[in-house]
Amino acid sequence: MKRKKTNVFHQTERTLTLRYSFLILLFLFVFIILLYSIVYFWLTADIKKELRDKAQHELQPVEKYLTGRNDGPDDRRGDPKVAETDSEQLFYYVTNTNGDVIIQDAQLPLLHTSFIHFISEWQPTREELRREALMIDEKLLLKDDAEFATYVPTEAKLQIFMIAKPIYERNQLVGYLYIGHNATNLFQLLSSLLQILAVIAFIFSGIAFSLSRIMSKRAMVPIKQAFARQQEFVADASHELRTPLSVMLSSIELLEMEEQTEQDKEMAVKTIHNLKEEVKRMTGLVSNLLTLARSDSAQQNVTMxxxxxxxxxxxxxxxxxxxxxxxxxxxxxxxxxxxxxxxxxxxxxxxxxxxxxxxxxxxxxxxxxxxxxxxxxxxxxxxxxxxxxxxxxxxxxxxxxxxxxxxxxxxxxxxxxxxxxxxxxxxxxxxxxxxxxxxxxxxxxxxxxxxxxx
Incomplete structure (x- = not known):
């Protein structure tokens, strides 16, 4: 019986530990997801805003170039490379409605084919943003042409944010503007942040389990005490109830006797008196238990x-x-x-x-x-x-x-x-x-x- 009681407490303590651990880890993971999401959207929002501003700034001169309205000293129709890319801007392309590249500029000419592949079938009806990843063959970077690149990537995987914007002249579609932004460093930062958060989650998982174990042990203390008091009460109540039940049984056996002497009758009267006292005690015990049971279940109707x-x-x-x-x-x-x-x-x-x-x-x-x-x-x-x-x-x-x-x-x-x-x-x-x-x-x-x- 002692082993069974111990097993019940151990099983309950283990269940509480698992539930506490689950709740703590749930809040931790929700916090990590929210934190990462906030940082992700906050950082990528800056890149998206920068791309939109860049595209909006370039839209008007490109429109003039495509429609042939540049007639001053800023006329750039004779030079296909009219755009200059900065350190983070990977490419700048303008195509006509047939998909022919009219204006181009790229940080790394060796990747020109890959950049063109990204935009070849991308002809949006309104402004669109995309994210692409490009795996770089290190052998290409060893060629002599790589020396003339204004940008040489240091990572084998290039993360690119791209924007595409249709170009209209008098509500007539005349071409598309594409700008690619290098977001490799940003996603390396986000990857490092995710790794740090994963390590934190792993460490706090152990801490959460330890705290849950301590909390479950403390939670079991009043339960064990209540169980011990209840066991003690059951033992005492059983002892108290067994006595009146024995008296009742003896009284019934005495009253069942067909022939009784005067001494037997006196003994029967005394036994019945004892029976009444024991029944009163038993009634009081049951009444008290009923009162407490009603108080716990809120069934007691109290009228003031x-x-x-x-x-x-x-x-x-x-x-x-x-x-x-x-x-x-x-x-x-x-x-x-x-x-x-x-x-x-x-x-x-x-x-x-x-x-x-x-x-x-x-x-x-x-x-x-x-x-x-x-x-x-x-x-x-x-x-x-x-x-x-x-x-x-x-x-x-x-x-x-x-x-x-x-x-x-x-x-x-x-x-x-x-x-x-x-x-x-x-x-x-x-x-x-x-x-x-x-x-x-x-x-x-x-x-x-x-x-x-x-």
């Missing part, structure tokens, strides 16, 4: 109404007088009369029953239990004080947890199950109040409840 809390407190004290008398305990009530409050009368009555019963249970012989209620502004201060055994400081933070018992042997002897204070806290929370405890070992305890009057 105005009533006199003093009368409820007075009746509660009167109810416990007989029980307190068995331990020679004095019950005291200190409260203004009347004392109006808006709340659920049944739940607040149950709250008083729990606190006073708890105080009597842990009070010493000839002790005193005091219920005091006072009004402070819009709040009601309710305290239940005893001069009993008190509570060690280490137990106080856990008092209102379910199934928690300070003195297990004494609690079992008194018929407790560690559920009363949990129910008390739920009742106080339902009324938007607070409950605390002050206690010193061997000096007594005081439970302090603050409730809004309305």
């Amino acid at each position: 109404e105005a009533f006199d809390l003093y009368q409820v407190a007075k009746q509660t004290i009167h109810t416990f007088e007989a029980h307190a008398h068995t331990k020679n305990i004095t019950l005291q009530l200190k409260s203004p009369n009347p004392l109006q409050i808006i709340g659920n009368i049944e739940l607040l009555t149950q709250l008083l029953y729990i606190l006073i019963d708890n105080a009597i249970k842990y009070s010493e012989y000839k002790g005193t239990v005091t219920l005091a209620i006072s009004k402070e502004g819009n709040q009601l201060l309710l305290t239940v004080t005893d001069n009993g055994v008190g509570i060690e400081e280490k137990h106080i933070p856990h008092l209102f947890k379910r199934f928690y018992r300070v003195d297990k042997a004494r609690t079992r002897q008194e018929g407790g199950y560690g559920l009363g204070l949990s129910i008390a806290k739920w009742i106080v929370d339902t009324h938007n109040g607070t409950i605390n405890v002050q206690s010193k070992l061997h000096e007594g305890s005081t439970f302090i409840v603050n409730l809004p009057q309305k």
Whole structure:
């Protein structure tokens, strides 16, 4: 059974670790994708803008050249190389509608054929942008012609951004303008950035797994504690329920006897009396469990109404007088009369029953239990004080947890199950109040409840 419990916890911890890791890595990858996308679009937008500006700047003189309207000193019709490329501009071509190159200029003449191949079937009806990659044969760069190139690539793969723009004269298509921009350095930068981000993602994957493992272990701590308390409660409840069930079985067997002597009849009466007491205890346990179950599932229908809390407190004290008398305990009530409050009368009555019963249970012989209620502004201060055994400081933070018992042997002897204070806290929370405890070992305890009057 221990191995099975360990396996369940281990499996749950592993599942939590995987889910936490997945969520952390998901956010990390989304961040990396967004960062890379922003940098990519930001950098490529500059190149695209530069190409558009260049094409727009060259469009008018090219139109004049194609239509033969250049008649001044700037007449460039006799020279096919009318455009000058800068360090990043790879080529500049102007073709007519038949695809014939009219104006040309290229940084690397050896790649002229490849550049022409890119634009040979590219005849857009409006401005278009393209990206192409060109693999360079290093043997070509060793030829003598390469010496006359204004640009010699250092990488085997050339990244090119190209723009194509149709040329019109009086709404008549007369040719096309093509400009190629060298974007190799840009994509090398983006490739390096992607590699760096990949390394970061790999490193943070390990960190994410470690953090997820720590988080899952911490998340399992309260689960293990709750499971341990529940197991303890199940064991105690099973022990407590087994006794009344045995009594009931014995009583039934006794009552089934056809012939009974006077002594048997007396024994049957005593057994039935014990049966009734055990059934009451079992009913109380089941009732407490049902209350907690309803509080967890929000099925408890709480109706608020105005009533006199003093009368409820007075009746509660009167109810416990007989029980307190068995331990020679004095019950005291200190409260203004009347004392109006808006709340659920049944739940607040149950709250008083729990606190006073708890105080009597842990009070010493000839002790005193005091219920005091006072009004402070819009709040009601309710305290239940005893001069009993008190509570060690280490137990106080856990008092209102379910199934928690300070003195297990004494609690079992008194018929407790560690559920009363949990129910008390739920009742106080339902009324938007607070409950605390002050206690010193061997000096007594005081439970302090603050409730809004309305």
